[in-house]
Amino acid sequence: MSLTLTLDFQYKTTIEKLWSALTDPSKLAKWVLNNDFKPEVGHQFQFRGEANQYWDGIINCEVLVVDEVQRVLSYTTAVGPEKHTVTWSIQDLGDGSVNLHLEQTGISNEQALNGAKWGVTQWCRELANLLEQ
Amino acid sequence: MSDNNPLRDPFDAIADPTRRKLIRILAEPREIPLHELTAQFDIGRTAVSKHLAILKEAGLVLDRKVGRETRFRLNAAPLREVHDWLSFYQKFWTMNLITLGQLLEEDEEQ
Numbered sequence: 001m002s003l004t005l006t007l008d009f010q011y012k013t014t015i016e017k018l019w020s021a022l023t024d025p026s027k028l029a030k031w032v033l034n035n036d037f038k039p040e041v042g043h044q045f046q047f048r049g050e051a052n053q054y055w056d057g058i059i060n061c062e063v064l065v066v067d068e069v070q071r072v073l074s075y076t077t078a079v080g081p082e083k084h085t086v087t088w089s090i091q092d093l094g095d096g097s098v099n100l101h102l103e104q105t106g107i108s109n110e111q112a113l114n115g116a117k118w119g120v121t122q123w124c125r126e127l128a129n130l131l132e133q
Numbered sequence: 134m135s136d137n138n139p140l141r142d143p144f145d146a147i148a149d150p151t152r153r154k155l156i157r158i159l160a161e162p163r164e165i166p167l168h169e170l171t172a173q174f175d176i177g178r179t180a181v182s183k184h185l186a187i188l189k190e191a192g193l194v195l196d197r198k199v200g201r202e203t204r205f206r207l208n209a210a211p212l213r214e215v216h217d218w219l220s221f222y223q224k225f226w227t228m229n230l231i232t233l234g235q236l237l238e239e240d241e242e243q
Contacts, residue, residue, distance in 0.1 A: 005222050009230045013237040021233055031233040084222075100230070104222055 005104040012097045015071060018090050022073050023066070033059070039066045039073070047077070082107070143211040146191035151176065152184050156207060159194065164204035 011018060021027045023039040033047040043063045051057035064085065065074035071090040076083060084106040091099040147153055151174065158173060159165060170185075171178045185205060188194040192211045196203050 005226070007223070007226055007230065009234065011234055011237050013241065017237060017240060021236065027236070030236055031229050100233075102226055102230070104226070107222065 003107040005102070005107060007102040009100045009102075010093065010097050011100060015090050015092055015098055018098055018100060019068070019071055019073075022088055022090075037061075037063075039063070041066055045075075077104075141187060141190040143191045143193060146188055146193055147212075149184065149187075151180075152188055155181070155184055155188060156193065156212075159205060159207035160209075164197065164199075164206045166199075166202045166204050168202070170205065 021031065023037070025035050025037045028035050028037055033049045035047045036045045037043070038045065041063050045061050045063070047059040047061065049057040049059070058079075060078045061075045063073075063075045065072055065087070067073070072087065073089075074085060074087040076085050078084075084104050087103045087105075089101045089103075091101065093099055147156070154174070155170065158170060167178065167182065167185075171181045174181055185194055185196070189196065193208055194205055195208050196205050198204075
């Protein structure tokens with residue numbers, strides 16, 4: 001089973017500025033993570049966070065869509081066996097504000113409960129049962 | 134996210150096998166006193182109490198004094214967060230998108 005996360009945020013700004021925040025690597029670094037993003041389809045890049053016990057801190061990505069006219073940007077994000085697609089779209093609300101829409105697809109429950117990551121596979125099964133009670 | 138704003142991440146709380154066993158035992162629909170819990174472990178009363186305190190901080194265990202004894206029961210709600218990976222990403226992006234809003238505001242002021 002795969003899940004989708006959607007979020008909508010409104011900002012008092014222009015489409016151009018928001019697009020720049022999504023596609024300029026130095027700006028992206030300020031609100032997501034350090035990266036070597038380029039707005040080119042097929043470009044492979046990484047977001048680099050802080051490593052911890054469970055994770056080397058790296059998100060491996062590949063650009064899928066850069067549509068400057070429709071203002072749609074999409075890339076894959078992979079951490080270990082979890083591979084998702086993140087799609088951003090921008091819409092002018094006409095009152096000096098713009099809507100930023102995020103869609104993250106491919107979030108799998110199976111892998112979410114991945115024991116390799118947390119060492120709790122069996123535990124999570126029990127947990128699922130527990131939550132159904 | 135749970136409403137009672139726990140001090141400790143539920144992910145932390147379930148990282149330990151003793152605490153997972155405690156949760157399993159407490160999943161019974163009744164309040165269980167400490168001595169009854171301790172009886173099911175090889176470790177001492179103090180050690181069990183410490184684990185219970187951690188579960189309490191994560192909002193996973195509720196306790197109530199009855200006379201001279203404290204009785205414990207499970208509050209499974211925070212476990213949903215662990216169960217639901219979606220909430221991790223939701224938190225991640227919500228935090229980032231708030232930061233983005235601040236950046237855009239600073240941009241306007243310049």
